[in-house]
Amino acid sequence: MTKSASSKSALQEKEGISAPEIVNIASAAQLKKLRSRPISAETLTKGIVSGAIPALSQAITLIESTNPNHLEKANQVITACLPYSNKSVRIGITGVPGVGKSTFIEAFGKYLTGMGKKVAVLAVDPSSTISHGSILGDKTRMEELVKDPNAYIRPSASGETLGGVARKTRETIILCEAAGFDTIIIETVGVGQSETAVHSMVDFFLLLKIAGAGDELQGIKRGIMEMADAIVINKADGDNIKKAQYAKTEFNRALHLFPAKKSGWTPTVTTCSSITHEGITTVWDTISAFLELTAANHYFEEKRAGQNQYWLMETINEQLKQHFYTDTNIMASLESYKKAVQNNEISPFAAASVLLEKYFK
Amino acid sequence: MTKSASSKSALQEKEGISAPEIVNIASAAQLKKLRSRPISAETLTKGIVSGAIPALSQAITLIESTNPNHLEKANQVITACLPYSNKSVRIGITGVPGVGKSTFIEAFGKYLTGMGKKVAVLAVDPSSTISHGSILGDKTRMEELVKDPNAYIRPSASGETLGGVARKTRETIILCEAAGFDTIIIETVGVGQSETAVHSMVDFFLLLKIAGAGDELQGIKRGIMEMADAIVINKADGDNIKKAQYAKTEFNRALHLFPAKKSGWTPTVTTCSSITHEGITTVWDTISAFLELTAANHYFEEKRAGQNQYWLMETINEQLKQHFYTDTNIMASLESYKKAVQNNEISPFAAASVLLEKYFK
Incomplete structure (x- = not known):
């Protein structure tokens, strides 16, 4: 089973088994269409909590998506699933x-x-x-x-x-x-x-x-x-x-x-x-x-609480960095400052000051 | 010798030796006044490069200062000293x-x-x-x-x-x-x-x-x-x-x-x-x-170049975090989100998203 297939299909894979001829092509197409229609976060959550694997797989696919709409829906599903x-x-x-x-x-x-x-x-x-x-x-x-x-x-x-x-x-x-x-x-x-x-x-x-x-x-x-x-x-x-x-x-x-x-x-x-x-x-x-x-x-619960905190901080730090390094101003000048630092023309701290000033302005 | 004395005086300490009576009180006062006048970055750099310990100590005191003007002067001295x-x-x-x-x-x-x-x-x-x-x-x-x-x-x-x-x-x-x-x-x-x-x-x-x-x-x-x-x-x-x-x-x-x-x-x-x-x-x-x-x-020079890069990145990351965590919006809401994360009311990633949105707005 290939990676891309796993992202698109909510079914468990059965590689090597082609669709038997008895399958009703029309109803398969209908099913496909149905599946491609967006399902609400609520429906997905209900499915997950009831133990439905297709709903679980579909929600994970949302998590893995780079589409901002998917991310928002994924967040809704996750928050709804947290109590469970x-x-x-x-x-x-x-x-x-x-x-x-x-x-x-x-x-x-x-x-x-x-x-x-x-x-x-x-x-x-x-x-x-x-x-x-x-x-x-x-x-x-x-x-x-x-x-x-x-x-x-x-x-x-x-x-x-x-x-x-x-x-x-x-x-x-x-x-x-x-x-x-x-x-x-x-x-x-x-x-x-x-x-x-x-x-x-x-x-x-x-x-x-x-x-x-x-x-x-x-x-x-x-x-x-x-x-x-x-x-x-x-x-x-x-x-x-x-x-x-x-x-x-x-x-x-x-x-x-x-x-x-x-x-x-x-x-x-x-x-x-x-x-x-x-x-x-x-x-x-x-x-x-x-x-x-x-x-x-009580180490078990303490560790889990600590891990939650860790991931909160980690995500914030990661996002702050990403925002900085993808800033057009920074991208335009970072390399030249890196080189200057490498060649001892400017101290790392002075270079950082200049770049941060550009960024926050 | 106490810490605060070391920050104020450019002299090497000789603890326990009080000023001999022969010292000219007037000229000592004059010297003190002279020393309290701001010295230019150029003068300091010249002093350092010539090996003058008082200039070195004074410049380090600038580095250690929290006064933004001192920091700027310190950066000038450091940049001027880099070639040496x-x-x-x-x-x-x-x-x-x-x-x-x-x-x-x-x-x-x-x-x-x-x-x-x-x-x-x-x-x-x-x-x-x-x-x-x-x-x-x-x-x-x-x-x-x-x-x-x-x-x-x-x-x-x-x-x-x-x-x-x-x-x-x-x-x-x-x-x-x-x-x-x-x-x-x-x-x-x-x-x-x-x-x-x-x-x-x-x-x-x-x-x-x-x-x-x-x-x-x-x-x-x-x-x-x-x-x-x-x-x-x-x-x-x-x-x-x-x-x-x-x-x-x-x-x-x-x-x-x-x-x-x-x-x-x-x-x-x-x-x-x-x-x-x-x-x-x-x-x-x-x-x-x-x-x-x-x-x-060539490991020696490679390591030093790598260390320069490291400190550039490290300083940037540190400053980005500091800027975020001292933001008034963030300071007002961080604790409640931390608690919500701890109590499994919101996932760490969703909480981070909300906080980052507040910050970048």
Whole structure:
């Protein structure tokens, strides 16, 4: 399923299945026309709250739109959905390409729906603007989960900035929760600052790793390990089991370097196999224990309130910058001041003063 | 010497020495009057470039002033000094209270002036706004260095924000370099984001530690170790030598966790004693080796150019925020929107939209 198709259609994809001949062409056209007519924010909200997937998908498409009218309607839907949201656990999952994120989410997601949970899988992947959906774009990698009626998979929104992509995903979380999804998984890939963005919108942050050549810690990205509430070493099957055990010891030692977490939670390191499903239960048990602890010490609600504040400020700061840097006056002179600063002809602070004066005049 | 005295007087302090009776009272008054008359930016610049300490101190006082006229004059002086600046090594030194920063800088600074270098010691300490100069405020802790004609010590500027304090220090660096100081030491204390600010204005970043109870790495702040070009374990004397050696091993192992640096430099861990002066030479040798390497691979100049760009952007962003948050419209409604966001009555993004609309109207 391609990205553009996903934006236009509110239906769940069934790629490779062409319309059977029995379909009434006329009624299909009528349906299409109906669907292209604007639906009110109220109708959409009702649909979402009743758990209707087409309404959910359509509202998310509004969120992802660049049309100002769509944005306004999206804001109305989100505000109306807010009272129904917030009752879920939001789990962030990160890991570099190759650690088996898709197969892990497939196995983990199936385990959760098997427990009666409703699972939404979203993604934050700013690189998808260029690659048109590198993660989750190819849903065939989650063959089982995609067919599960209690799972909803939505590829990463696209956008020019990480801020934009993150905003869209965060708003999508609200809608998914209002639609009755109680477990929200947000996948991201270890690129740039996307982990920080995801970390600031989830309750629990899981770092997926695989056992390597023995030197597991070399090259690990700054801060990622510190953000993790759990490190799960994937692909612990067959010949890999021994290596995975060794990696577990290494990571446990490394976690020891970091100061205690505000949550009162001690990060765990476990192994798992998305093939044999060994260790998948442990992942959920870990998250449950975390939820229990942070509900008791009120960290859970405090963190969510803090995240709301963070996104308010973050959005304001982002918009202020965007307004400044797209100002015609600024665009006309910024580069020359940058060069002057680079060549030590003017101090960065003096240059900033001049530019700000131009802007505020 | 108190903070306020240091701002008013252009003279180096000689606390505890009262004016000898032989001083001509009339001529002293005349001198005082002369000094209180505004001096032109040109005269100040000439004084600085000739290496006159009173002119340097006076210009720094202008930088630290909140009077807009002073700021304008300060900008003129800085711009005029820029061609004479940039020829130095800028060394950042951080460490939590108790590691002996002052005694280390005293020993290290004396070593450098002994080699014929001219050393300026500055500080970035946002907490000094409240405490009126907690670090470097008490210059008596650098008894020897303060009397050294080839050393110049200036306590941290004060300011409401770290951004403000950092700006002032960064501009002070330019003036000190124009005044002929070839080695700039910038001290900071392990509080908040001040290390990041200092890191973004120096060539070489030194983390000062002491050997502890054996578990050296516990509680070390995120990112600090990764920023360090050298870790120096201070107070390696007497009974401490063995512990310091052990700490050295521990830190060396921990540094192994981090990815290779862009500079091509491999961070070092050494021990030193500010009392016996053992290891002080090694610190300078380390810095010299770093300078040689980064001059050859052009990292030195690239980093400085990058830092200039960073400060340009940083200043703009800081000012944009300040302008927004001090807007009367925003100040009147921000708190109620913050509360609404906290209580899930409005999404952070919708709240940001409303506030930004108010602001730009």
